[in-house]
Amino acid sequence: MAQYTRVSGSVGLITLQSPPVNALSAAVRQGIVDLMQRALSEPEVKSVVICGQNGIFCGGADIKEFGGQMSGPPLIPMIHAIEAASKPVVAAIEGIALGGGLELALGCHYRIAHSKAKVGLPEVTLGLLPGAGGSQRLPRLIGVPAALDLITTGRHVTAAEALKFGLVDQITDHNTVNVAVKFAQRVTDQPLDARRISTYPCLCPPDVDVLFEEVMQSVRRTARGAIAPIACVQAVRAAATLPYNQGMERERELLATLFTSGQAHALQYFFFAQRAVGRWSMPSGARWDTSKPRPVHKAAVIGLGTMGRGITVALAQAGFSVVAVETQEKQLMEAKQAISGMLERGAKRRGVAPALDKINYGRNIQSVADVDLVIEAVFEDMALKKKVFQQLSAVCKPSTFLCSNTSGLDIDQLACQTRNPELVVGMHFFAPAHVMKLLEVVYGPKSSPLAVATAMQLGKKIGKVSVAVGNCRGFVGNRMLKPYLEQALFLLEEGATPEFVDQVLEEFGFAMGVFRMSDLSGLDVGWKVRMADGLAMPDSTTGQPTRLRQGRRYSPLGDLLCEQRRFGQKTGRGWYQYDKPGSQVAKPDPWLHRFLDEYRARHALVAHRIDHQEVLERCLYSMINEGFRILEDGIAAGPEDIDVIYVFGYSWPRHRGGPMFYAATVGLNKVLERLEHYYQAHPDVPSLQPCPLLRKLVASGSPPIQKWREVIKKVRSQL
Numbered sequence: 001m002a003q004y005t006r007v008s009g010s011v012g013l014i015t016l017q018s019p020p021v022n023a024l025s026a027a028v029r030q031g032i033v034d035l036m037q038r039a040l041s042e043p044e045v046k047s048v049v050i051c052g053q054n055g056i057f058c059g060g061a062d063i064k065e066f067g068g069q070m071s072g073p074p075l076i077p078m079i080h081a082i083e084a085a086s087k088p089v090v091a092a093i094e095g096i097a098l099g100g101g102l103e104l105a106l107g108c109h110y111r112i113a114h115s116k117a118k119v120g121l122p123e124v125t126l127g128l129l130p131g132a133g134g135s136q137r138l139p140r141l142i143g144v145p146a147a148l149d150l151i152t153t154g155r156h157v158t159a160a161e162a163l164k165f166g167l168v169d170q171i172t173d174h175n176t177v178n179v180a181v182k183f184a185q186r187v188t189d190q191p192l193d194a195r196r197i198s199t200y201p202c203l204c205p206p207d208v209d210v211l212f213e214e215v216m217q218s219v220r221r222t223a224r225g226a227i228a229p230i231a232c233v234q235a236v237r238a239a240a241t242l243p244y245n246q247g248m249e250r251e252r253e254l255l256a257t258l259f260t261s262g263q264a265h266a267l268q269y270f271f272f273a274q275r276a277v278g279r280w281s282m283p284s285g286a287r288w289d290t291s292k293p294r295p296v297h298k299a300a301v302i303g304l305g306t307m308g309r310g311i312t313v314a315l316a317q318a319g320f321s322v323v324a325v326e327t328q329e330k331q332l333m334e335a336k337q338a339i340s341g342m343l344e345r346g347a348k349r350r351g352v353a354p355a356l357d358k359i360n361y362g363r364n365i366q367s368v369a370d371v372d373l374v375i376e377a378v379f380e381d382m383a384l385k386k387k388v389f390q391q392l393s394a395v396c397k398p399s400t401f402l403c404s405n406t407s408g409l410d411i412d413q414l415a416c417q418t419r420n421p422e423l424v425v426g427m428h429f430f431a432p433a434h435v436m437k438l439l440e441v442v443y444g445p446k447s448s449p450l451a452v453a454t455a456m457q458l459g460k461k462i463g464k465v466s467v468a469v470g471n472c473r474g475f476v477g478n479r480m481l482k483p484y485l486e487q488a489l490f491l492l493e494e495g496a497t498p499e500f501v502d503q504v505l506e507e508f509g510f511a512m513g514v515f516r517m518s519d520l521s522g523l524d525v526g527w528k529v530r531m532a533d534g535l536a537m538p539d540s541t542t543g544q545p546t547r548l549r550q551g552r553r554y555s556p557l558g559d560l561l562c563e564q565r566r567f568g569q570k571t572g573r574g575w576y577q578y579d580k581p582g583s584q585v586a587k588p589d590p591w592l593h594r595f596l597d598e599y600r601a602r603h604a605l606v607a608h609r610i611d612h613q614e615v616l617e618r619c620l621y622s623m624i625n626e627g628f629r630i631l632e633d634g635i636a637a638g639p640e641d642i643d644v645i646y647v648f649g650y651s652w653p654r655h656r657g658g659p660m661f662y663a664a665t666v667g668l669n670k671v672l673e674r675l676e677h678y679y680q681a682h683p684d685v686p687s688l689q690p691c692p693l694l695r696k697l698v699a700s701g702s703p704p705i706q707k708w709r710e711v712i713k714k715v716r717s718q719l
């Protein structure tokens, strides 16, 4: 919908009205077409201003319409008609002009933006390209290199940056619509030919072929298999090398391919999944919209190792007062220096003052007495964490929320150490904690909706995508990682190499294969956990490493590497070799290949040829199977929660939507059939046994992922 008013006698004001972001739905497009005709036909009207209601210009095409039959006037002719208008049309940009919204503004003859507005062409993040003329007009307006940057990254730019690019004509701190109306009155008699961007030549640097070659190579490297960034480069190249009409034809062809692609569906699903996780619920029925958070003004972080430092930085940067506690003097000094460095570097990047004065350091836990919320980030050891929680419970105000940055320990056991277990939740950050977007907010059986709501809100305030999950070993992310890692080790035992397994996973789109990732995280971390669990030790009768634990297949390969002090990058040796400790360049290690050969010989294992399909199916389907168990157990409320966790926390390729969306794309019956096949071949690997929920979904005709929650509800109600 759109509204028409006449202002100052001679300006026709068209206001887009489609909350929450004035997306270009069929009704809005129809409104613009009708009201432009009206403005052009009224003789008193000399110029037109287009704006959006509630301080938002336009969030682009209505993404919800993409899945269905498109109706209403198409965008391209609508924008052409605006550009061809005989009266000046001015876009008054407040809030945002994104995607089709910016393309609409590019069709206008002038653009006035509020100083706080942001603009961009984020279509690439939805698996598309700016297909309403944006890929052809933007390079003509701001030049090829800047247009390539904006279109291939989809980044939002500030009004100030947009002005520098020449993307907007003026910025203002005042009422943008009023300024645009006055501007429109001033330009009433100006000729319009020079304002129609589609008529501009596309100014290219002299070495345009080299530029496109370099950009294409860099985009291919970072795209990890995504096709939209590549199509974006091709579309801009068309703008640089073809007349406008032919460029538009190329834009149309490229968009048609993207529009129906599985990647676009995955990315659009993921757009809504990110928003769905904010609407959290707990098995008790408590929900995001009925649970009010309590404001947090002052927070504390206990333990200033790698995680504690990152969490402190994230809190301080978001404006929280932080009490940062580290009991060891030497570590406190090191942490202070490291945190100050991180804050200074971050502030320099963002052009702001570093938030150094937000932090008070101390060695004494008593100094957290008056804070509203504590995040404990001491070493991952239950006995130590229990002690810290007992101390916190004695020291803090009774209303203080006590949170643990554990990556998988039982929240309930920690809650039991405190006076107010209902105020205890897990806040599982991912390293580096000031950079990684994901936060798992873990509720135990005693956690109150108030505590969950407060942790979720805190997560949002520090810029995290927060997902509420139930309490179990490893929560969602690390619980699903376990079968994935386990399969990777079994594949080595059966004949694969770390290089091959990693290559397959990286070709699938992971930023790093499982072995390179393990080398980066440090192999000793999991080893300590396995030792505490009584797994990483020789068989008590033979003294030999065992391949069977509690009746299940177990691979001691990782333990054997750790016994050799091969802890990964930090020791210069792990699944790969590195030039020196701390180096990041992984090289295949002949020692490891010999070690694997000897290991197989010792255990009478016959290496067989393992292909791409087997690596992918065994690693991914076992992980997905665990995802179904997590849904069945009610640890995650829906598949979106799992998918968001995997994309933001575990580098799952976003253009594949997340593991549960991927399973739906492959076909649930195929996933089930392959799991059955592998389980038959490996009956001592329970993680390959298909989960009953997966069977139920297949028996229900494999409904679309948006309908899984209904089946899950039924399955849970039968338990």
Ligand SMILES: CC/C=C\CC(=O)SCCNC(=O)CCNC(=O)[C@H](O)C(C)(C)COP(=O)(O)OP(=O)(O)OC[C@H]1O[C@@H](n2cnc3c(N)ncnc32)[C@H](O)[C@@H]1OP(=O)(O)O
Pocket: 020, 021, 023, 059, 060, 061, 062, 063, 064, 075, 096, 098, 099, 100, 101, 122, 123, 126, 128, 129, 130, 131, 132, 272, 275, 276
């Ligand atoms: C033919 C090709 C031509 C054009 C292609 C396009 O234009 S594609 C669309 C390009 N636009 C975008 O990618 C913008 C997407 N939206 C956003 O980035 C953010 O939503 C935005 C606008 C920056 C606002 O962020 P904020 O954090 O303030 O709110 P939130 O993200 O929670 O969104 C609020 C609700 O609005 C819904 N929504 C946002 N954008 C769109 C959209 N373009 N179409 C439909 N719906 C949109 C969003 O889903 C939220 O609703 P909810 O019910 O809460 O899920």
